[in-house]
Amino acid sequence: MRPSWFKTSRSDLPMTFLEKLTARTAAVGNLCIGLDPRVENHHNRINEVEDYLVRLIEDTAPHAAAFKPNSAYFESLGSEGFAMLERTVARIPSEIPIVLDVKRSDIGETQRRYAIACFEHLRADAVTLNPFMGYDSIEPFLDYPGGKGLYLLALTSNSGSADFQRLEVAGEPLYQKVASFAERARSQNRPSSVGLVVGLTNAGTDVLERIPDIPLLIPGLGAQGGDLASLASSNRLAPNLINVSRGIIYPGEGKTPADMAEHYRQEIATALSKQS
């Protein structure tokens, strides 16, 4: 029997995000490769950035459960950067889900436009959203046809996550209220599936045990110093993604992105195999 987070879809329809992700994590593990190119590392030349990304996608794809381009690194380059993002996502093999990191938030009417940008122009299978404006603000993404994935910021990896996200609100931490959005959407059988962003730097047992079995996007491994041991103590059934950006795309001396992707993929597999 399919687990409860798994959306059913008709066999004549293309795969939903969760179906794609489930197939991919079963095949290669749980590593998400973040595409956050720094133009200054490429002689400030956009064409060099693009060539680098195309090669990187080819070389690291065998290790990638998903790719996560962060739009800031493309948008900051202006219209050429946006065009490069469109071309870059088109190079990602269709069996590997694209998680577009845009952290959008706005009134519903405006979010409908953001959703079109993400899902039509940028071919995203899933996006990151900021839930601060409430449930109605995520509804245009929830109702987008095609079985998309939405990752809501719940407990982020930065130190400022304590400012709001851990505050007790009506008897529970605010991040748990975000988790309740995921459960609400599931119970309403909305077209999109909802997951949560939980930074690895914050992913202790105390947190994971409070969050029901919802797919997680977990950034913070590598440059931010998150510790995979924190995942070992909880047994999670949903397909989780653990993201590494800088640690793979800009590896240290003598290493290639493919070496680092293989390294992190193994490290994640070892850590997850210790889950209780």
Ligand SMILES: O=C(O)c1cc(=O)[nH]c(=O)n1[C@@H]1O[C@H](COP(=O)(O)O)[C@@H](O)[C@H]1O
């Ligand atoms: O939503 C995210 O992906 C995200 C959430 C969060 O809490 N922390 C976080 O670092 N991220 C993103 O994950 C990536 C982390 O990059 P590295 O620190 O280079 O691995 C960046 O694209 C961040 O914007």
